[in-house]
Amino acid sequence: MFIDASFECLEAVFLELSLFGQHSGCKCNVDKTRCIPLGKAKDNKDLLDKITSRNYSPDFIQNSFVALGISFANNMSTSDIMEVNYEAKITKAKSWVSIWSRRDLTLMGKVTIIKSLIYAQFSYLAIPLIKPSTALIRKIDTLTFNFLWGCKRDKIKREIVKRNTSCGGLSLFDFSEFTTSLKLTLIKKILEPKFRHNWKKILINQLELPNEIEISIENALAQPRYAIVSNILSCYQDWKFRITNGKGSSINHCIWKNNKITDIGSRIWNSNLISRGILYISDFINTDNKIMSYRQFCEHWDLNRSTLTPKTYVDIKMAIQKFNCPIVQQRDISKIDIKASLLFFKDANKNVIDTINGGKIRELMQETKSPDDIPALRTWSRELSSGYIDWTKVLDNSFKGITNNYKLIQFQYKLLMRISTCKYMRFKID
Numbered sequence: 335m336f337i338d339a340s341f342e343c344l345e346a347v348f349l350e351l352s353l354f355g356q357h358s359g360c361k362c363n364v365d366k367t368r369c370i371p372l373g374k375a376k377d378n379k380d381l382l383d384k385i386t387s388r389n390y391s392p393d394f395i396q397n398s399f400v401a402l403g404i405s406f407a408n409n410m411s412t413s414d415i416m417e418v419n420y421e422a423k424i425t426k427a428k429s430w431v432s433i434w435s436r437r438d439l440t441l442m443g444k445v446t447i448i449k450s451l452i453y454a455q456f457s458y459l460a461i462p463l464i465k466p467s468t469a470l471i472r473k474i475d476t477l478t479f480n481f482l483w484g485c486k487r488d489k490i491k492r493e494i495v496k497r498n499t500s501c502g503g504l505s506l507f508d509f510s511e512f513t514t515s516l517k518l519t520l521i522k523k524i525l526e527p528k529f530r531h532n533w534k535k536i537l538i539n540q541l542e543l544p545n546e547i548e549i550s551i552e553n554a555l556a557q558p559r560y561a562i563v564s565n566i567l568s569c570y571q572d573w574k575f576r577i578t579n580g581k582g583s584s585i586n587h588c589i590w591k592n593n594k595i596t597d598i599g600s601r602i603w604n605s606n607l608i609s610r611g612i613l614y615i616s617d618f619i620n621t622d623n624k625i626m627s628y629r630q631f632c633e634h635w636d637l638n639r640s641t642l643t644p645k646t647y648v649d650i651k652m653a654i655q656k657f658n659c660p661i662v663q664q665r666d667i668s669k670i671d672i673k674a675s676l677l678f679f680k681d682a683n684k685n686v687i688d689t690i691n692g693g694k695i696r697e698l699m700q701e702t703k704s705p706d707d708i709p710a711l712r713t714w715s716r717e718l719s720s721g722y723i724d725w726t727k728v729l730d731n732s733f734k735g736i737t738n739n740y741k742l743i744q745f746q747y748k749l750l751m752r753i754s755t756c757k758y759m760r761f762k763i764d
Contacts, residue, residue: 339375515696552588
């Protein structure tokens, strides 16, 4: 129950509860009732002393509480609250690891336990709290890989283990990508006009431009004092950077209010084009990867001189060219990845896709690599001198199609990786 921070309001609440108990028989247990002062009330010493002197119940005023399974405290920052809740879940995850470590599980069985029991401990925290720190992510990774390899040194590189099985891995997804993808499911709900909830209104009002949601999300325009929405937008920027393999120039940037796309140092803005849904660099380039001329642009978007003047378009065009190549004013635009924008969440008609979930968001961050890229397998192929070896097919057959004996599958996988990384074993086979 949320009430005004005044002694009179608190007295009125207890009076109402007392009257309700007299007439209904359902009485409030005052001894178990607690009061948590929030905001400025926690520093109002006169109010707190007055409430304490009333002696409602022992320990009536408290600073910490648990709501919907998450621990909060009015004297802690958002990062401290995140640390406390994740540490508690790490302790619980350790108990699961201790239980399942006693069983003789295969690698695939351990991966299943990690996904369904260990990572599941943190999935509930990923959305309402800010993203865990690098130190916490490292601690969780250490816990999972110690469980995977029996507290011994990793037998296979973690980068390879996190790949799909057809690429030589065990399909154990990255925990950092896991939390980021869950956080980004909120963006899908914010963009969905049919989804209505009070928390959505709160997040939108915390944006710098509440009336231009897409522009605010694309350019991470959030009011500085709101940590949660700033963290969501930060995760979105990180996601775009990852899916383009760190090539920021190939991101389909929103040009309005973008600090990187400027006209003589000032951010550009055009209400007429924004109202028509013209937001991204991809809206200004043609099929030849060149920026459209003024005439082409007007014909493509059905515009006239009263809507967009040639001078205004030249300023926008120069800002895009300057971003594309700051030194030489090029006409060609480097490859634009349209998925690296909010268009990923929408279909051709710009309606939000219902089937987008955390898994599909995470898939784009997982760089698809051929097992031929693994140096050890490439070296082994060269040493065998038997022509081209389709390692994707070999790995696929190792996991399915031959046997349902998971012990045997684990042995095949370990043997393949051991042979491919150990020159002595390859020499013995020859």
